[in-house]
Amino acid sequence: MDPQLLLPLLIVLFAVMFYMQIRRQKKANQEQQKLQNSLTAGDRVMTTSGLFGTVVSTADNSVDLEISPGVVTTWLSAAIREKVDTEQDSDGEQAAADTAEDDTAEASDESKAAKTGEAESTESKTETAKAETTESETGEAKATESGAEVAEPIEKQKTS
Structure with missing residues:
Protein backbone atom coordinates (compact mmCIF):
# COMPACT_ATOMS: atom_id res chain seq x y z
CA MET A 1 0.00 0.00 0.00
CA ASP A 2 1.20 3.46 -0.82
CA PRO A 3 2.37 5.35 2.34
CA GLN A 4 0.97 8.62 0.95
CA LEU A 5 -2.57 7.16 1.05
CA LEU A 6 -2.30 5.80 4.58
CA LEU A 7 -2.70 9.13 6.40
CA PRO A 8 -5.77 10.31 4.40
CA LEU A 9 -7.36 6.87 4.82
CA LEU A 10 -6.89 7.00 8.61
CA ILE A 11 -8.37 10.51 8.74
CA VAL A 12 -11.45 9.41 6.77
CA LEU A 13 -11.87 6.33 8.97
CA PHE A 14 -11.65 8.48 12.12
CA GLN A 25 -25.86 10.25 20.74
CA LYS A 26 -28.26 12.68 19.04
CA LYS A 27 -30.74 9.87 18.46
CA ALA A 28 -30.63 8.87 22.15
CA ASN A 29 -31.11 12.51 23.21
CA GLN A 30 -34.13 12.86 20.91
CA GLU A 31 -35.72 9.72 22.35
CA GLN A 32 -35.12 10.96 25.91
CA GLN A 33 -36.64 14.36 25.05
CA LYS A 34 -39.63 12.65 23.45
CA LEU A 35 -40.15 10.55 26.61
CA GLN A 36 -39.94 13.59 28.88
CA ASN A 37 -42.45 15.52 26.77
CA SER A 38 -44.90 12.61 26.70
CA LEU A 39 -45.15 12.19 30.50
CA THR A 40 -48.66 12.60 31.84
CA ALA A 41 -50.28 12.14 35.22
CA GLY A 42 -50.80 8.47 36.03
CA ASP A 43 -47.78 7.15 34.07
CA ARG A 44 -45.68 4.60 35.93
CA VAL A 45 -41.98 5.45 35.48
CA MET A 46 -38.51 4.43 36.63
CA THR A 47 -35.84 7.00 37.44
CA THR A 48 -32.17 6.74 36.55
CA SER A 49 -31.51 5.64 40.14
CA GLY A 50 -33.99 2.75 39.84
CA LEU A 51 -36.84 4.29 41.85
CA PHE A 52 -40.32 3.42 40.62
CA GLY A 53 -43.09 5.98 40.93
CA THR A 54 -46.32 7.28 39.44
CA VAL A 55 -46.37 10.70 37.80
CA VAL A 56 -48.66 13.08 39.71
CA SER A 57 -47.90 16.28 37.79
CA THR A 58 -45.35 17.75 35.41
CA ALA A 59 -43.81 21.19 35.02
CA ASP A 60 -41.20 22.58 32.59
CA ASN A 61 -38.14 20.80 34.04
CA SER A 62 -39.62 18.82 36.93
CA VAL A 63 -41.91 15.90 37.58
CA ASP A 64 -43.75 15.09 40.80
CA LEU A 65 -43.67 11.34 41.52
CA GLU A 66 -45.74 9.45 44.05
CA ILE A 67 -43.37 6.75 45.31
CA SER A 68 -45.77 5.31 47.89
CA PRO A 69 -49.30 6.22 48.94
CA GLY A 70 -49.24 9.82 50.17
CA VAL A 71 -45.49 10.35 49.51
CA VAL A 72 -44.82 12.72 46.61
CA THR A 73 -41.30 13.78 45.59
CA THR A 74 -40.11 16.22 42.95
CA TRP A 75 -37.55 15.10 40.35
CA LEU A 76 -35.89 16.70 37.36
CA SER A 77 -37.54 15.37 34.23
CA ALA A 78 -34.08 14.36 32.97
CA ALA A 79 -33.95 11.81 35.81
CA ILE A 80 -36.79 9.78 34.28
CA ARG A 81 -35.25 6.83 32.47
CA GLU A 82 -38.29 5.05 31.09
CA LYS A 83 -41.99 4.39 31.31
CA VAL A 84 -42.85 1.09 32.92
CA ASP A 85 -45.85 -1.14 32.21
CA THR A 86 -47.85 -1.61 35.40
CA GLU A 87 -48.21 -5.37 34.74
CA GLN A 88 -44.48 -5.77 34.14
CA ASP A 89 -43.68 -3.67 37.22
CA SER A 90 -45.85 -5.75 39.56
CA ASP A 91 -44.37 -8.98 38.16
CA GLY A 92 -40.86 -7.58 38.64
CA GLU A 93 -41.59 -6.55 42.21
CA GLN A 94 -43.03 -10.02 42.95
CA ALA A 95 -39.95 -11.70 41.44
CA ALA A 96 -37.68 -9.42 43.47
CA ALA A 97 -39.62 -10.27 46.65
CA ASP A 98 -39.35 -14.01 45.91
CA THR A 99 -35.60 -13.68 45.32
CA ALA A 100 -35.17 -11.75 48.56
CA GLU A 101 -37.03 -14.46 50.50
CA ASP A 102 -34.86 -17.21 48.94
CA ASP A 103 -31.68 -15.27 49.77
CA THR A 104 -32.83 -14.80 53.37
CA ALA A 105 -33.58 -18.51 53.74
CA GLU A 106 -30.19 -19.49 52.30
CA ALA A 107 -28.39 -17.03 54.59
CA SER A 108 -30.26 -18.45 57.58
CA ASP A 109 -29.27 -22.01 56.63
CA GLU A 110 -25.64 -20.98 56.13
CA SER A 111 -25.65 -19.19 59.49
CA LYS A 112 -26.99 -22.29 61.24
CA ALA A 113 -24.37 -24.46 59.54
CA ALA A 114 -21.61 -22.05 60.50
CA LYS A 115 -22.76 -22.00 64.13
CA THR A 116 -22.92 -25.79 64.19
CA GLY A 117 -19.45 -25.99 62.68
CA GLU A 118 -18.13 -23.53 65.27
CA ALA A 119 -19.66 -25.59 68.05
CA GLU A 120 -18.12 -28.81 66.71
CA SER A 121 -14.78 -27.08 66.30
CA THR A 122 -14.90 -25.76 69.88
CA GLU A 123 -15.79 -29.20 71.23
CA SER A 124 -12.90 -30.87 69.39
CA LYS A 125 -10.47 -28.18 70.61
CA THR A 126 -11.64 -28.73 74.18
CA GLU A 127 -11.20 -32.50 73.89
CA THR A 128 -7.72 -32.05 72.40
CA ALA A 129 -6.70 -29.69 75.20
CA LYS A 130 -7.97 -32.14 77.84
CA ALA A 131 -6.04 -34.99 76.22
CA GLU A 132 -2.83 -32.90 76.08
CA THR A 133 -3.20 -31.96 79.73
CA THR A 134 -3.72 -35.57 80.74
CA GLU A 135 -0.68 -36.74 78.75
CA SER A 136 1.49 -34.00 80.23
CA GLU A 137 0.45 -34.86 83.77
CA THR A 138 1.22 -38.55 83.29
CA GLY A 139 4.68 -37.72 81.95
CA GLU A 140 4.17 -39.23 78.51
CA ALA A 141 5.37 -37.52 75.35
CA LYS A 142 2.72 -36.41 72.96
CA ALA A 143 3.02 -36.19 69.18
CA THR A 144 1.59 -33.58 66.85
CA GLU A 145 0.02 -34.30 63.47
CA SER A 146 3.45 -34.16 61.82
CA GLY A 147 4.78 -36.76 64.24
CA ALA A 148 7.31 -34.53 66.06
CA GLU A 149 7.53 -34.76 69.80
CA VAL A 150 6.28 -31.65 71.50
CA ALA A 151 6.71 -32.31 75.18
CA GLU A 152 9.37 -34.32 77.04
CA PRO A 153 8.44 -36.58 79.91
CA ILE A 154 8.00 -34.67 83.11
CA GLU A 155 10.14 -35.77 86.01
CA LYS A 156 8.47 -35.41 89.33
CA GLN A 157 10.64 -33.85 91.94
CA LYS A 158 10.31 -34.83 95.49
CA THR A 159 10.19 -32.01 97.89
CA SER A 160 11.66 -32.45 101.32
Whole structure:
Protein backbone atom coordinates (compact mmCIF):
# COMPACT_ATOMS: atom_id res chain seq x y z
CA MET A 1 0.00 0.00 0.00
CA ASP A 2 1.20 3.46 -0.82
CA PRO A 3 2.37 5.35 2.34
CA GLN A 4 0.97 8.62 0.95
CA LEU A 5 -2.57 7.16 1.05
CA LEU A 6 -2.30 5.80 4.58
CA LEU A 7 -2.70 9.13 6.40
CA PRO A 8 -5.77 10.31 4.40
CA LEU A 9 -7.36 6.87 4.82
CA LEU A 10 -6.89 7.00 8.61
CA ILE A 11 -8.37 10.51 8.74
CA VAL A 12 -11.45 9.41 6.77
CA LEU A 13 -11.87 6.33 8.97
CA PHE A 14 -11.65 8.48 12.12
CA ALA A 15 -14.15 10.99 10.71
CA VAL A 16 -16.68 8.23 9.89
CA MET A 17 -16.40 6.74 13.40
CA PHE A 18 -16.77 10.21 14.95
CA TYR A 19 -19.86 10.94 12.81
CA MET A 20 -21.48 7.63 13.79
CA GLN A 21 -20.88 8.31 17.48
CA ILE A 22 -22.43 11.79 17.28
CA ARG A 23 -25.39 10.45 15.31
CA ARG A 24 -26.07 7.73 17.90
CA GLN A 25 -25.86 10.25 20.74
CA LYS A 26 -28.26 12.68 19.04
CA LYS A 27 -30.74 9.87 18.46
CA ALA A 28 -30.63 8.87 22.15
CA ASN A 29 -31.11 12.51 23.21
CA GLN A 30 -34.13 12.86 20.91
CA GLU A 31 -35.72 9.72 22.35
CA GLN A 32 -35.12 10.96 25.91
CA GLN A 33 -36.64 14.36 25.05
CA LYS A 34 -39.63 12.65 23.45
CA LEU A 35 -40.15 10.55 26.61
CA GLN A 36 -39.94 13.59 28.88
CA ASN A 37 -42.45 15.52 26.77
CA SER A 38 -44.90 12.61 26.70
CA LEU A 39 -45.15 12.19 30.50
CA THR A 40 -48.66 12.60 31.84
CA ALA A 41 -50.28 12.14 35.22
CA GLY A 42 -50.80 8.47 36.03
CA ASP A 43 -47.78 7.15 34.07
CA ARG A 44 -45.68 4.60 35.93
CA VAL A 45 -41.98 5.45 35.48
CA MET A 46 -38.51 4.43 36.63
CA THR A 47 -35.84 7.00 37.44
CA THR A 48 -32.17 6.74 36.55
CA SER A 49 -31.51 5.64 40.14
CA GLY A 50 -33.99 2.75 39.84
CA LEU A 51 -36.84 4.29 41.85
CA PHE A 52 -40.32 3.42 40.62
CA GLY A 53 -43.09 5.98 40.93
CA THR A 54 -46.32 7.28 39.44
CA VAL A 55 -46.37 10.70 37.80
CA VAL A 56 -48.66 13.08 39.71
CA SER A 57 -47.90 16.28 37.79
CA THR A 58 -45.35 17.75 35.41
CA ALA A 59 -43.81 21.19 35.02
CA ASP A 60 -41.20 22.58 32.59
CA ASN A 61 -38.14 20.80 34.04
CA SER A 62 -39.62 18.82 36.93
CA VAL A 63 -41.91 15.90 37.58
CA ASP A 64 -43.75 15.09 40.80
CA LEU A 65 -43.67 11.34 41.52
CA GLU A 66 -45.74 9.45 44.05
CA ILE A 67 -43.37 6.75 45.31
CA SER A 68 -45.77 5.31 47.89
CA PRO A 69 -49.30 6.22 48.94
CA GLY A 70 -49.24 9.82 50.17
CA VAL A 71 -45.49 10.35 49.51
CA VAL A 72 -44.82 12.72 46.61
CA THR A 73 -41.30 13.78 45.59
CA THR A 74 -40.11 16.22 42.95
CA TRP A 75 -37.55 15.10 40.35
CA LEU A 76 -35.89 16.70 37.36
CA SER A 77 -37.54 15.37 34.23
CA ALA A 78 -34.08 14.36 32.97
CA ALA A 79 -33.95 11.81 35.81
CA ILE A 80 -36.79 9.78 34.28
CA ARG A 81 -35.25 6.83 32.47
CA GLU A 82 -38.29 5.05 31.09
CA LYS A 83 -41.99 4.39 31.31
CA VAL A 84 -42.85 1.09 32.92
CA ASP A 85 -45.85 -1.14 32.21
CA THR A 86 -47.85 -1.61 35.40
CA GLU A 87 -48.21 -5.37 34.74
CA GLN A 88 -44.48 -5.77 34.14
CA ASP A 89 -43.68 -3.67 37.22
CA SER A 90 -45.85 -5.75 39.56
CA ASP A 91 -44.37 -8.98 38.16
CA GLY A 92 -40.86 -7.58 38.64
CA GLU A 93 -41.59 -6.55 42.21
CA GLN A 94 -43.03 -10.02 42.95
CA ALA A 95 -39.95 -11.70 41.44
CA ALA A 96 -37.68 -9.42 43.47
CA ALA A 97 -39.62 -10.27 46.65
CA ASP A 98 -39.35 -14.01 45.91
CA THR A 99 -35.60 -13.68 45.32
CA ALA A 100 -35.17 -11.75 48.56
CA GLU A 101 -37.03 -14.46 50.50
CA ASP A 102 -34.86 -17.21 48.94
CA ASP A 103 -31.68 -15.27 49.77
CA THR A 104 -32.83 -14.80 53.37
CA ALA A 105 -33.58 -18.51 53.74
CA GLU A 106 -30.19 -19.49 52.30
CA ALA A 107 -28.39 -17.03 54.59
CA SER A 108 -30.26 -18.45 57.58
CA ASP A 109 -29.27 -22.01 56.63
CA GLU A 110 -25.64 -20.98 56.13
CA SER A 111 -25.65 -19.19 59.49
CA LYS A 112 -26.99 -22.29 61.24
CA ALA A 113 -24.37 -24.46 59.54
CA ALA A 114 -21.61 -22.05 60.50
CA LYS A 115 -22.76 -22.00 64.13
CA THR A 116 -22.92 -25.79 64.19
CA GLY A 117 -19.45 -25.99 62.68
CA GLU A 118 -18.13 -23.53 65.27
CA ALA A 119 -19.66 -25.59 68.05
CA GLU A 120 -18.12 -28.81 66.71
CA SER A 121 -14.78 -27.08 66.30
CA THR A 122 -14.90 -25.76 69.88
CA GLU A 123 -15.79 -29.20 71.23
CA SER A 124 -12.90 -30.87 69.39
CA LYS A 125 -10.47 -28.18 70.61
CA THR A 126 -11.64 -28.73 74.18
CA GLU A 127 -11.20 -32.50 73.89
CA THR A 128 -7.72 -32.05 72.40
CA ALA A 129 -6.70 -29.69 75.20
CA LYS A 130 -7.97 -32.14 77.84
CA ALA A 131 -6.04 -34.99 76.22
CA GLU A 132 -2.83 -32.90 76.08
CA THR A 133 -3.20 -31.96 79.73
CA THR A 134 -3.72 -35.57 80.74
CA GLU A 135 -0.68 -36.74 78.75
CA SER A 136 1.49 -34.00 80.23
CA GLU A 137 0.45 -34.86 83.77
CA THR A 138 1.22 -38.55 83.29
CA GLY A 139 4.68 -37.72 81.95
CA GLU A 140 4.17 -39.23 78.51
CA ALA A 141 5.37 -37.52 75.35
CA LYS A 142 2.72 -36.41 72.96
CA ALA A 143 3.02 -36.19 69.18
CA THR A 144 1.59 -33.58 66.85
CA GLU A 145 0.02 -34.30 63.47
CA SER A 146 3.45 -34.16 61.82
CA GLY A 147 4.78 -36.76 64.24
CA ALA A 148 7.31 -34.53 66.06
CA GLU A 149 7.53 -34.76 69.80
CA VAL A 150 6.28 -31.65 71.50
CA ALA A 151 6.71 -32.31 75.18
CA GLU A 152 9.37 -34.32 77.04
CA PRO A 153 8.44 -36.58 79.91
CA ILE A 154 8.00 -34.67 83.11
CA GLU A 155 10.14 -35.77 86.01
CA LYS A 156 8.47 -35.41 89.33
CA GLN A 157 10.64 -33.85 91.94
CA LYS A 158 10.31 -34.83 95.49
CA THR A 159 10.19 -32.01 97.89
CA SER A 160 11.66 -32.45 101.32
